[in-house]
Amino acid sequence: MSSTDLSSLSDGDVMSLDHTTEKPHDALSRHLADGMDAVNLLIRERMASEHAPRIPEVTAHLVEAGGKRLRPLMTLAAADLCGYTGPYAVHLAATVEFIHTATLLHDDVVDESAQRRGRPTANLLWDNKSSVLVGDYLFARSFQLMVETGRLRVLDILANASATISEGEVLQLTAAQDLRTDEGIYLKVVRGKTAALFAAATQVGGVISDAPEEHIQALFDYGDALGIAFQIVDDLLDYGGNSDATGKNIGDDFRERKLTLPVIKAVAQADEEERAFWKRTIEKGDQQDGDLEHALSLLAKHGAMDATRQDALGWVAKAKEALGTLPEHPVRQMLMDLADYVVDRIR
Amino acid sequence: MSSTDLSSLSDGDVMSLDHTTEKPHDALSRHLADGMDAVNLLIRERMASEHAPRIPEVTAHLVEAGGKRLRPLMTLAAADLCGYTGPYAVHLAATVEFIHTATLLHDDVVDESAQRRGRPTANLLWDNKSSVLVGDYLFARSFQLMVETGRLRVLDILANASATISEGEVLQLTAAQDLRTDEGIYLKVVRGKTAALFAAATQVGGVISDAPEEHIQALFDYGDALGIAFQIVDDLLDYGGNSDATGKNIGDDFRERKLTLPVIKAVAQADEEERAFWKRTIEKGDQQDGDLEHALSLLAKHGAMDATRQDALGWVAKAKEALGTLPEHPVRQMLMDLADYVVDRIR
Numbered sequence: 001m002s003s004t005d006l007s008s009l010s011d012g013d014v015m016s017l018d019h020t021t022e023k024p025h026d027a028l029s030r031h032l033a034d035g036m037d038a039v040n041l042l043i044r045e046r047m048a049s050e051h052a053p054r055i056p057e058v059t060a061h062l063v064e065a066g067g068k069r070l071r072p073l074m075t076l077a078a079a080d081l082c083g084y085t086g087p088y089a090v091h092l093a094a095t096v097e098f099i100h101t102a103t104l105l106h107d108d109v110v111d112e113s114a115q116r117r118g119r120p121t122a123n124l125l126w127d128n129k130s131s132v133l134v135g136d137y138l139f140a141r142s143f144q145l146m147v148e149t150g151r152l153r154v155l156d157i158l159a160n161a162s163a164t165i166s167e168g169e170v171l172q173l174t175a176a177q178d179l180r181t182d183e184g185i186y187l188k189v190v191r192g193k194t195a196a197l198f199a200a201a202t203q204v205g206g207v208i209s210d211a212p213e214e215h216i217q218a219l220f221d222y223g224d225a226l227g228i229a230f231q232i233v234d235d236l237l238d239y240g241g242n243s244d245a246t247g248k249n250i251g252d253d254f255r256e257r258k259l260t261l262p263v264i265k266a267v268a269q270a271d272e273e274e275r276a277f278w279k280r281t282i283e284k285g286d287q288q289d290g291d292l293e294h295a296l297s298l299l300a301k302h303g304a305m306d307a308t309r310q311d312a313l314g315w316v317a318k319a320k321e322a323l324g325t326l327p328e329h330p331v332r333q334m335l336m337d338l339a340d341y342v343v344d345r346i347r
Numbered sequence: 348m349s350s351t352d353l354s355s356l357s358d359g360d361v362m363s364l365d366h367t368t369e370k371p372h373d374a375l376s377r378h379l380a381d382g383m384d385a386v387n388l389l390i391r392e393r394m395a396s397e398h399a400p401r402i403p404e405v406t407a408h409l410v411e412a413g414g415k416r417l418r419p420l421m422t423l424a425a426a427d428l429c430g431y432t433g434p435y436a437v438h439l440a441a442t443v444e445f446i447h448t449a450t451l452l453h454d455d456v457v458d459e460s461a462q463r464r465g466r467p468t469a470n471l472l473w474d475n476k477s478s479v480l481v482g483d484y485l486f487a488r489s490f491q492l493m494v495e496t497g498r499l500r501v502l503d504i505l506a507n508a509s510a511t512i513s514e515g516e517v518l519q520l521t522a523a524q525d526l527r528t529d530e531g532i533y534l535k536v537v538r539g540k541t542a543a544l545f546a547a548a549t550q551v552g553g554v555i556s557d558a559p560e561e562h563i564q565a566l567f568d569y570g571d572a573l574g575i576a577f578q579i580v581d582d583l584l585d586y587g588g589n590s591d592a593t594g595k596n597i598g599d600d601f602r603e604r605k606l607t608l609p610v611i612k613a614v615a616q617a618d619e620e621e622r623a624f625w626k627r628t629i630e631k632g633d634q635q636d637g638d639l640e641h642a643l644s645l646l647a648k649h650g651a652m653d654a655t656r657q658d659a660l661g662w663v664a665k666a667k668e669a670l671g672t673l674p675e676h677p678v679r680q681m682l683m684d685l686a687d688y689v690v691d692r693i694r
Contacts, residue, residue: 051535052517106483109456110476129457132479133517136453136486140509143490147503155502156494162487170399170480188398 024337028073031331035076035090036069042094046141058122058134063101071096071201074335078205078219081331088149088208095158096201098142103165103197105135110169154204161200168192176258177283179267179275186264187228195227218322222335225319230342232312235260237345239296240305251292257282261311263295265304274298309346316343371684375420378678382423382437383416389441393488405469405481410448418443418548421682425552425566428678435496435555442505443548445489450512450544452482457516501551508547515539523605524630526614526622533611534575542574565669569682572666577689579659582607584692586643587652598639604629608658610642612651621645656693663690 022030029036043063049055072093079089109128122131139162146155172189175181202223206216238253239262253260259267259282267278277294280286299305319339326332369377376383390410396402419440426436452469456478469478486509493502519536522528549570553563585600586609600607606614606629614625624641627633646652666686673679 049514049517051532052514052521054517054521055514103483106479109479128475129520130517132453132456133513133520136450136482137510137513137517139483139486140506140513143502143506144510147499147506150499152494152497152499152502155490155499159487159490159494163484163491166480166484166487167396167399167402170396170401170477170484173476173480174399174401185398 024334024341025068025070025073028077028331028334028338029068031334032073032076032080035080035093036073038090039069039072039076039093039097042090042145043097046094046098046145047138049137054130055134055137058105058130059101059138063097069097071100071197074198074201074223075205077331077335078202079209080205081219081326081329081335082206082209082211082215084205084209086208088151089205091145091149092154092204092208093201095142095145096197096204098138098145099158099162099165100197102135102138102142103169105131105138107169110173149208151208153207157200157204157207161196164196165192168196177285178259179278179283181259181264182268183261183264186259186261190228190231191224194231195224198227199223215326218325221322222319222339225315225322226339226342229312229315229319229339232261232308232315233342233346236262236305236308236312239299251295254281254292254295255287257285262299262304262308265307266295266298266302269302269304270298312343312346316340371681371688372415372417372420375424375678375681375685376415378681379420379423379427382427382440383420385437386416386419386423386440386444389437389492390444393441393445393492394485396484401477402481402484405452405477406448406485410444416444418447418544421545421548421570422552424678424682425549426556427552428566428673428676428682429553429556429558429562431552431556433555435498436552438492438496439501439551439555440548442489442492443544443551445485445492446505446509446512447544449482449485449489450516452478452485454516457520496555498555500554504547504551504554508543511543512539515543524632525606526625526630528606528611529615530608530611533606533608537575537578538571541578542571545574546570562673565672568669569666569686572662572669573686573689576659576662576666576686579608579655579662580689580693583609583652583655583659586646598642601628601639601642602634604632609646609651609655612654613642613645613649616649616651617645659690659693663687 047056047059047063075093075096076089079092105122108122109131122134142158143155146158168189169192171185171192175185175189199220200223202219203216206219211219235253238260239250254263263278263282267275270278277291277298281291281295316339320336323332323335323339394403394406394410422440422443423436426439455469456475469481489505490502493505515536516539518532518539522532522536546567547570549566550563553566558566582600585607586597601610610625610629614622617625624638624645628638628642663686667683670679670682670686
């Protein structure tokens with residue numbers, strides 16, 4: 001389960017000229033261009049530090065690296081969908097991007113990553129110290145931005161999301177190589193890694209708009225389901241994707257001994273011999289030539305790939321069902337398309 | 348400039364039976380015992396995690412390690428002094444301790460420390476990953492506690508303090524081994540490392556009490572000046588303390604190439620040859636036998652130790668002056684005594 005960066009959603013497509021239809025997140029970006037310009041301006045303004053030039057250096061490396069800004073986009077989209085016209089959706093969108101950037105900086109330290117978005121990570125260019133402390137700085141800055149909106153509920157939602165994120169990451173430290181990890185634990189980890197911030201991003205867009213409670217709940221459900229679907233797709237592609245499209249090699253998660261949904265499903269149905277295989281390769285990390293191929297054959301034998309695919313499609317259906325309860329709006333359709341797009345790669 | 352842990356204030360004295368007068372923070376603890384019991388209960392309750400048992404393990408290691416809880420004590424003291432009788436001073440005191448614990452966890456990663464409060468650090472017992480992520484979790488939990496108080500201003504103050512803390516730490520990364528670091532930069536680093544959280548701890552005690560603005564300001568000024576004084580004393584003792592009393596060896600900061608106030612003062616008056624010495628030993632880190640002795644002789648030559656001592660006394664005077672504007676109260680006297688106690692070791 002690699003640290004999910006939805007900004008890479010279209011990386012495989014950006015260069016291919018034969019795609020004439022606009023991607024859903026590009027359509028959203030175009031529709032919300034003025035707001036996103038304001039978000040980018042605010043991000044640049046608030047990542048400055050009068051006293052510590054190292055801070056904007058590190059942050060710029062990551063923030064300017066050409067991410068799609070999907071999370072802030074979702075906050076602006078939710079607010080737009082709810083008819084918000086005030087100034088604070090921009091603050092919340094920048095907040096969400098700051099929290100995301102802070103978690104990326106800390107993730108890279110935790111994962112000892114060397115690359116992110118195809119560039120060397122901050123912990124490699126500077127050091128782990130800078131990544132930890134600049135992450136803390138961005139986290140503090142994100143709470144300052146929330147305070148400016150004057151809405152305690154927004155602070156409540158994003159403080160809860162932040163706790164869920166770090167709790168999920170800690171859980172993953174112990175769960176990723178433990179064969180007792182079941183689908184319930186996997187879901188908690190995925191909510192922490194990806195879905196919690198998506199859900200909060202769309203939810204606060206509704207809160208700042210003073211939308212009806214049922215709309216706020218629907219926005220939360222949409223972000224939650226979309227985030228879960230995306231992470232499942234990512235984990236599925238790791239065992240069966242086209243490496244040209246994903247930029248990843250098949251079996252990276254296996255080699256890194258990460259228990260993801262396909263394997264969890266196969267382990268649940270394993271006989272004694274298969275269990276011993278998973279124990280050796282994932283728990284003990286004793287891997288030999290041919291083990292990946294054997295793992296793939298076990299996934300096929302138990303229908304684990306197909307079951308995982310069905311789960312992803314199920315979450316996308318939930319995301320769209322939640323959206324369906326919201327009023328008609330051009331942005332609603334774009335968010336529907338975005339949900340479909342997430343599973344396009346595995347249909 | 349070691350990471351300051353005021354909980355060690357009395358470590359040298361705890362065992363000596365010939366001290367019959369009660370220490371100021373012990374007097375405060377006794378006076379505020381009920382509140383501190385509630386704080387400890389709340390801390391234990393909120394550091395729990397249903398899903399990730401690693402979190403309370405790591406946190407308990409640090410939180411239960413016998414720190415004096417000076418920061419939460421100061422929040423309770425400020426609220427008591429302002430006549431507060433509501434439930435939320437306890438939340439804010441726990442908040443401040445969580446932020447402090449989070450920064451300790453991250454500091455230990457940044458400093459690659461092996462010991463804290465005489466015990467192995469969390470990053471040594473578990474790993475850097477756990478220290479980073481559990482720190483993030485506590486930081487998020489601290490904001491949840493603040494939200495419960497329903498006071499946006501409290502969130503504003505502690506978000507600002509958190510930004511100042513990480514900014515100061517980042518600044519220190521680049522400033523600590525740079526001879527251009529002057530007293531202004533030193534003060535910014537010290538505010539980040541120590542004074543910002545002290546100032547916020549006392550200030551929010553006033554805010555939650557709806558104290559008059561001038562009292563809130565005085566509480567801020569007291570915490571700020573006390574924190575600065577403590578850090579200066581700490582840095583001074585590193586070059587002239589009694590290692591039995593401080594638990595530190597003379598010259599640790601010199602060996603770790605940390606520019607602290609005594610050296611900054613000596614560098615400011617250095618002739619060309621002396622500058623070359625500081626450049627070699629601090630900036631380049633090329634240290635030989637006898638260098639510490641030479642450094643001490645330069646500090647003496649330029650009166651840097653005495654000037655540093657005067658600065659510390661000046662900050663304590665400021666702290667007491669700020670307190671003097673507050674109404675008479677038994678806690679006010681205990682806070683006065685605490686300020687005097689900080690500089691007792693260098694009188």
